[in-house]
Amino acid sequence: MHHTIRRYINKVFTSSAQAIGDMKSGSSLIVGGFGLCGVPENLLRALSLTGLRDLTVYSTLAGTTDQGLGLLTGKKMIHALHTSYIGENAEAERQYLNGEIELHIAPMGSLIERIRAGSNGILGFYCRTGTGTVIEEGGFPIKHFRGGKGVERYSVAKHTKMHNDKVYVYEDSITADFAFVKAWKADPMGNLVFRKTARNSNADIPGSARVTIAEVEEIVPTGSLDPDQIHVPGILVQRVIKGEQFLKPIEKLTVHTPEGITIPGTPKQQKVHEIVAKRAAKEVKNGMVVNLGIGIPTLISNYVSKDINIVLHAENGLLGMGPYPEKGKEDPDLVGAGKETVTLKAGASVFSQAASFGLMRGGHLNLACLGALQVSQDGDLASWIIPGKMVKGMGGAMDLVNNKTKCIVCMEHTADDVHKLVKTCSLPVTGKKCVNMVITEKGVFEFRDRTGLTLIEIASGVTLDEIKNNTSAKFHVDSGLKTMVV
Ligand SMILES: *[C@@H]1O[C@H](CO)[C@@H](O)[C@H](O)[C@H]1NC(C)=O
Ligand SMILES: *[C@@H]1O[C@H](CO)[C@@H](O)[C@H](O)[C@H]1NC(C)=O
Ligand SMILES: *[C@@H]1O[C@H](CO)[C@@H](O)[C@H](O)[C@H]1NC(C)=O
Numbered sequence: 001m002h003h004t005i006r007r008y009i010n011k012v013f014t015s016s017a018q019a020i021g022d023m024k025s026g027s028s029l030i031v032g033g034f035g036l037c038g039v040p041e042n043l044l045r046a047l048s049l050t051g052l053r054d055l056t057v058y059s060t061l062a063g064t065t066d067q068g069l070g071l072l073t074g075k076k077m078i079h080a081l082h083t084s085y086i087g088e089n090a091e092a093e094r095q096y097l098n099g100e101i102e103l104h105i106a107p108m109g110s111l112i113e114r115i116r117a118g119s120n121g122i123l124g125f126y127c128r129t130g131t132g133t134v135i136e137e138g139g140f141p142i143k144h145f146r147g148g149k150g151v152e153r154y155s156v157a158k159h160t161k162m163h164n165d166k167v168y169v170y171e172d173s174i175t176a177d178f179a180f181v182k183a184w185k186a187d188p189m190g191n192l193v194f195r196k197t198a199r200n201s202n203a204d205i206p207g208s209a210r211v212t213i214a215e216v217e218e219i220v221p222t223g224s225l226d227p228d229q230i231h232v233p234g235i236l237v238q239r240v241i242k243g244e245q246f247l248k249p250i251e252k253l254t255v256h257t258p259e260g261i262t263i264p265g266t267p268k269q270q271k272v273h274e275i276v277a278k279r280a281a282k283e284v285k286n287g288m289v290v291n292l293g294i295g296i297p298t299l300i301s302n303y304v305s306k307d308i309n310i311v312l313h314a315e316n317g318l319l320g321m322g323p324y325p326e327k328g329k330e331d332p333d334l335v336g337a338g339k340e341t342v343t344l345k346a347g348a349s350v351f352s353q354a355a356s357f358g359l360m361r362g363g364h365l366n367l368a369c370l371g372a373l374q375v376s377q378d379g380d381l382a383s384w385i386i387p388g389k390m391v392k393g394m395g396g397a398m399d400l401v402n403n404k405t406k407c408i409v410c411m412e413h414t415a416d417d418v419h420k421l422v423k424t425c426s427l428p429v430t431g432k433k434c435v436n437m438v439i440t441e442k443g444v445f446e447f448r449d450r451t452g453l454t455l456i457e458i459a460s461g462v463t464l465d466e467i468k469n470n471t472s473a474k475f476h477v478d479s480g481l482k483t484m485v486v
Pocket of ligand 3: 463465466469
């Protein structure tokens with residue numbers, strides 16, 4: 001018998017530049033992070049200095065104009081971008097509209113699940129997300145001609161399957177040449193531990209690429225991580241580097257102030273938003289698990305009565321989101337779905353982004369409140385794009401409106417001089433027949449089986465005549481029409 005010498009696998013590279021040394025122009029790359037939270041910033045910085053071009057990049061969000069993926073778009077290194085949202089990266093939006101890059105827009109939950117499937121050896125999967133939209137039907141302009149004149153290429157329809165009289169869309173898995181993730185700690189074997197919501201897609205991505213590179217804040221000796229606390233086993237990680245410099249910028253600093261909340265917008269908008277949010281808060285019942293979208297819905301939790309206990313869900317991978325932190329207590333590793341700084345309530349849990357969208361897709365949430373550009377009289381919702389004008393992306397909205405979770409739209413009744421409650425949506429839809437209730441500053445509408453779109457409450461000081469003048473959708477007036485109490 002001879003003694004084994006204790007030797008462990010060592011995947012540690014000396015620098016970010018060394019770790020990406022074999023990347024080439026045309027490589028495909030999957031990037032972790034949510035906005036600027038948990039972004040592999042050192043690897044991205046190193047890559048941005050290489051002058052490589054024609055990269056195909058997959059990331060659930062597209063960073064900002066000059067941070068995160070913005071480091072690559074700023075240097076025009078991307079040829080094709082697969083993401084759910086480019087709203088904070090104006091340069092990516094410009095390059096897309098000007099025909100410089102391909103944009104493959106995808107629902108956030110489907111995108112991260114496709115990457116997870118790639119890592120897990122699953123060819124693809126069927127889901128309900130995106131049915132009845134451009135995701136199922138195709139026709140999204142992937143590429144414009146140079147200079148932005150006309151569309152060079154549209155997305156094609158996806159394969160579908162009927163199950164129990166419902167359409168399911170086939171989503172294929174994603175694998176790539178390289179993947180960049182950011183973790184808090186690693187050991188030389190590549191075992192990873194994340195911190196708070198910086199876990200996000202970073203926990204789902206490892207293994208989806210031929211080479212997964214993890215950048216971490218601290219490399220600890222093999223054996224020092226508690227095996228029970230390891231989030232990603234080292235087998236899925238090929239290279240580890242200790243990041244040279246962590247700037248960890250906060251994308252949206254939000255703090256709790258003694259004066260209470262500040263509502264953005266003009267005084268008139270503030271009033272409208274307050275009315276809508278206060279009324280929506282009454283739909284939140286004790287014990288509910290609730291997802292509040294960005295815009296007016298973010299205000300709702302401020303008006304939920306103190307004796308009502310709810311659990312707030314954030315799509316980046318968090319249940320039990322608490323209020324904004326006290327000034328100075330903000331943590332770049334702890335953000336909500338709007339990338340705003342938040343806190344954790346007692347009983348909170350943090351998990352990966354794929355798990356988070358599983359909660360939505362699986363119908364485990366009770367209530368979702370969203371904003372909208374248009375809602376049709378059939379309950380179709382349009383909220384993610386104004387073709388040719390505003391291209392932000394659907395983010396997680398298509399995943400959320402799954403017809404299993406009650407869906408309340410919170411919006412201004414009209415936008416300047418245009419109606420938002422319409423006969424049919426002229427804008428590309430986020431979901432078909434998926435809205436259960438619409439709350440505006442003028443009234444509350446419910447979608448009912450027998451009467452369709454039904455006005456059930458009217459704001460005080462507003463006449464039915466006025467609502468009719470401001471609504472293109474055909475609606476029924478409930479016989480028990482009430483005054484809207486806020
Ligand atoms: C809304 O209704 C008011 C009152 O009838 C009217 O003055 C206004 O023009 C309407 N706005 C729209 C966008 O229809
Ligand atoms: C959602 O549910 C409603 C009521 O059950 C149904 O009428 C509608 O067709 C469903 N929508 C979709 C997209 O499945
Ligand atoms: C609604 O529009 C009609 C027709 O344009 C107009 O006669 C009426 O005064 C409007 N109602 C209100 C409340 O402004």
